[in-house]
Amino acid sequence: MRNWILPEYISDVLPSEARQIESMRRRLLDQFTLYGYEQVEPPLVEYVESLLTQQDAALDLKTFKLVDELSGRQMGLRADITPQVARIDAHILNRQGVTRLCYTGSVLCTRPDGLLSTRQPRQIGAEMYGCADLAADVEIIELMFASLAEAGIKDISLEVGHIGLFNAIADAANWQGEQRQAAFNALQQKDTPTLAALSVKLNEELRTGLMALPTSYGDVSILERVRSLLPALPQITVALDNLQQLYAALTVRGIAVRFDLAELPGSYYHxxxxxxxxxxxxxxxxxxxxxxxxxxxxxxxxxxxxxxSIDLRSLTSVPFPARKAGILAPQGEEASLLEMIRSLRAQGEIVIVDLGVEQSEVHVDRTLQQKEGVWQVISL
Known part of the structure; x- marks a missing residue:
């Protein structure tokens, strides 16, 4: 007898977890709707060039690729839905004003993000196009918090960074290609020895600024501290001002903020x-x-x-109400029985017809029985 072993970091979703994921999916989509976000559903597979918004080595590495037998072109299984939504906004909708879109669906990655991650996340997210104001970022963060609360997540903390700080220093250092990628990876991992080795030929101002980023973590006071350590570049001033303004806007909304200036995303499109x-x-x-x-x-x-974006599968450890107990009904063709079953289901009751049910394997606490010619629901 063969062992049916799934690939590493790939797993089945069994009934209780699937019910929780689906319940959260519905509630979060309803939450997005309250903010004016419209749902789109991009395809699971596209030509590779459409799945990568630019030369994104990290996303390219995570994308499974195959050959389309109809066209002979290379296709990819999406590892991230954001590039697809960007394509819809830019190439199909072509709206002139602000566009709010949301999505949900599975993605497939060649490798997991961590030891406890899956390679097939169930991604759900919301995106706003056409607004450069900080108000858009504030709305997105507010919606993210509301969505996590709706999913039952409590004690949420927010960490904020700005990729413009690293980009400004890397541009001033004229880092390109592998050298820039190596510095990006080292900062992402807070690998200060590697950063020190990579920045040894930089002038003192750039080197001091770069080496300050991995240790720049904490409350809002960290922003003032790094202003004196980072180089006086226009991009850096704008980024720090942006972070300060975001802090003020979120504080008014009761959202606590901590900063991590070495916080860098895994993909290049940010x-x-x-x-x-x-x-x-x-x-x-x-x-x-x-x-x-x-x-x-x-x-x-x-x-x-x-x-x-949120991975719904990662949230299934949150306490979730037990499945509602059902009613076990006998199998039969009698009109009154069939009408009673239909009526109970219309009222929202779970009715399981007994076609060979083991009561220990299903969640029922009542049974449908006929007494004196009338079908009645009887507690077990």
Missing amino acids: TGLVFNAYAKGFTNAVARGGRYDSVGEKFGRSRPATGF
């Missing part, structure tokens, strides 16, 4: 603010987001954009 939401009991971030203003450029429209 251009500004980046943020992660963490919660007690979870090893990894429960939601991620940020600004990606050039994401639609490849599709002909470089519109400002910001958004967040």
Whole structure:
């Protein structure tokens, strides 16, 4: 007898978990609707060039590829839905004003994000296109918090960074290609020895600024401290001002903020603010987001954009109400029995027809029995 073993970091979703994922999916989509976000459903597979918004080595590495037998072209299984939504906004909808879109669906990655992650997340997210104002980022973060609360997540903390700080230093250092990627990876991992080795030929101002980023973590006071350590570049001033303004706007809304200036996303399409939401009991971030203003450029429209995403499968450890107990009904063709079953289901009751049911394997606490010619629901 053969062992049916699934690939590493790939797993089945069994009934109780599937019920929880589907319940959260519906509730979160309803939450998005309250904010004016419209749902789109991109395809699971596309030509590879459509799945990568630019030369994104990280996303390219995570994308499964195959050959389309109809066209002979290379196709990819999506590893991230954001580039697809950007294509829809830029190439299909072509709206002139602000566009709010949301989505949900499975993605497939060649490798997991961590030891406790899956390679087939169930992604759900919301994105706003066409607004460069900080108000768009504030709305997205507010919606992210409301969505996590709707999913039953409590004690949420927000960490915010800005990729513009690293980009400004890397541009001033004229880092390109592998050298820039190596510095990006080292900062992402807070690998200060590697950063020190890579920056040894930089002038003192750039080197001091770069080495300050991995240790720049904490409350709002960290922003003032790094102003004196980072080089006086226009991009850096704008980024720090942006972070300060975001702090003020979120504080008014009761959202506490901490900063991590070495917080960098895994994909290259982000251009500004980046943020992660963490919660007690979870090893990894429960939601991620940020600004990606050039994401639609490849599709002909470089519109400002910001958004967040959640992996629904990662949230299934949250306490969830037990499944409602059902009613066990006998099998039969009698009209009154069939009408009673239909009536109970119309009232929202779960009715399981006994076609060979083992009561220990189903969740029922009542049975449908006929007494004196009338069908009645009887407690077990």
